[in-house]
Amino acid sequence: MTTATAPTTPPILSVQDLRTYYYQDEGIVRAVDGASFDVYAGKTLGIVGESGCGKSVTARSILRIVEQTGRIESGEVWLRRANGRGQVDETDLTKLDANSPAMRDIRGGEIALIFQEPMTSFSAYHTVGNQIIETIRLHSDLNRQAARDRAIELLRMVGIPRPERRIDEYSFQLSGGLRQRVMIAMALSSDPRVLIADEPTTALDVTTQAQILELMQKLQEEKGLAIILITHDMGVIAEMADDVVVMYLGRVVERGPVDAIFHEPKHPYTRALLRSIPSILAKPRTKLATITGSIPHPYNRPEGCPFHTRCPEFMAGTCDVREPALLPVAPDHQVSCFLYHD
Ligand SMILES: Nc1ncnc2c1ncn2[C@@H]1O[C@H](COP(=O)(O)OP(=O)(O)OP(=O)(O)O)[C@@H](O)[C@H]1O
Numbered sequence: 207m208t209t210a211t212a213p214t215t216p217p218i219l220s221v222q223d224l225r226t227y228y229y230q231d232e233g234i235v236r237a238v239d240g241a242s243f244d245v246y247a248g249k250t251l252g253i254v255g256e257s258g259c260g261k262s263v264t265a266r267s268i269l270r271i272v273e274q275t276g277r278i279e280s281g282e283v284w285l286r287r288a289n290g291r292g293q294v295d296e297t298d299l300t301k302l303d304a305n306s307p308a309m310r311d312i313r314g315g316e317i318a319l320i321f322q323e324p325m326t327s328f329s330a331y332h333t334v335g336n337q338i339i340e341t342i343r344l345h346s347d348l349n350r351q352a353a354r355d356r357a358i359e360l361l362r363m364v365g366i367p368r369p370e371r372r373i374d375e376y377s378f379q380l381s382g383g384l385r386q387r388v389m390i391a392m393a394l395s396s397d398p399r400v401l402i403a404d405e406p407t408t409a410l411d412v413t414t415q416a417q418i419l420e421l422m423q424k425l426q427e428e429k430g431l432a433i434i435l436i437t438h439d440m441g442v443i444a445e446m447a448d449d450v451v452v453m454y455l456g457r458v459v460e461r462g463p464v465d466a467i468f469h470e471p472k473h474p475y476t477r478a479l480l481r482s483i484p485s486i487l488a489k490p491r492t493k494l495a496t497i498t499g500s501i502p503h504p505y506n507r508p509e510g511c512p513f514h515t516r517c518p519e520f521m522a523g524t525c526d527v528r529e530p531a532l533l534p535v536a537p538d539h540q541v542s543c544f545l546y547h548d
Pocket residue numbers: 228230235236237238255256257258259260261262263264273274275276438504
């Protein structure tokens with residue numbers, strides 16, 4: 207499995223055939239049902255799909271914070287890191303105990319997470335500074351004063367004005383845009399190599415959204431961060447991603463470099479997502495195309511191709527009988543659809 211954007215260096219993170227299910231009284235939710243992708247240093251992998259397709263559960267599975275009734279059924283999540291002796295250590299995170307010291311070091315350490323709604327990630331009882339200082343001290347041996355200096359430096363780096371003063375404020379005193387910047391500063395405080403951003407700008411206005419995305423790009427260039435950017439917005443993908451994974455009902459339906467996804471989309475679902483982007487060429491007030499039909503309930507997954515109940519190219523007797531495998535249509539571009547099977 208390789209991508210066009212980084213064929214020579216091995217990926218920092220490799221997710222292989224990941225399956226995470228929730229066991230509810232009403233039935234089994236196959237939230238992630240066979241997801242595979244690679245993430246490279248200095249590159250952004252975009253994960254896109256409609257609500258409920260398994261984007262957040264994929265992130266939670268990587269970090270081993272899947273909530274109750276859910277569990278990783280199968281698959282592997284390989285984290286690769288230099289061990290300082292000229293070799294590369296490989297760890298399959300699915301094999302670690304979720305509460306082990308090793309996994310705790312990786313979570314919020316080497317792999318940091320930023321969420322859509324920063325409000326829930328901050329304590330109302332501690333200043334933002336104290337929360338950042340605590341994270342810094344957890345992942346380094348800096349004393350309190352040095353950690354405070356580092357926190358101020360991080361706040362300045364993410365564009366917080368007058369960070370020496372802001373550091374002693376509470377999160378509710380900050381605007382949404384500033385809170386999201388503080389959240390990014392907090393994520394960076396452990397000097398991570400992988401940043402998972404789950405809808406980091408959805409709650410923000412368009413201008414602030416653009417500023418935050420720009421900030422993430424700048425930090426990536428400076429630090430060589432690998433970013434997994436989760437969004438339902440193809441516009442954000444176009445802006446940010448090097449490689450793209452399109453998910454539908456827990457499955458990867460198409461995967462490839464951003465150019466291929468935008469200029470040669472193959473899967474009918476990817477094409478439908480692209481039609482739903484507002485175009486700068488569209489006449490004002492033209493209705494945005496939406497995808498016909500609704501997403502099936504997770505307890506009632508359709509037989510065969512998961513998209514067949516909404517697909518304009520549906521072939522009876524094939525698409526509703528078997529599930530199409532994810533097969534290459536180009537060396538670095540794969541699609542799961544019978545239209546491309548011999
Ligand atoms: N704690 C949970 N218990 C049971 N089912 C869950 C739980 N968390 C998620 N799910 C289910 O798993 C599926 C995938 O959810 P997930 O949150 O990953 O979607 P998503 O792609 O992130 O959607 P959104 O764009 O709305 O954030 C959904 O069907 C959801 O209902």
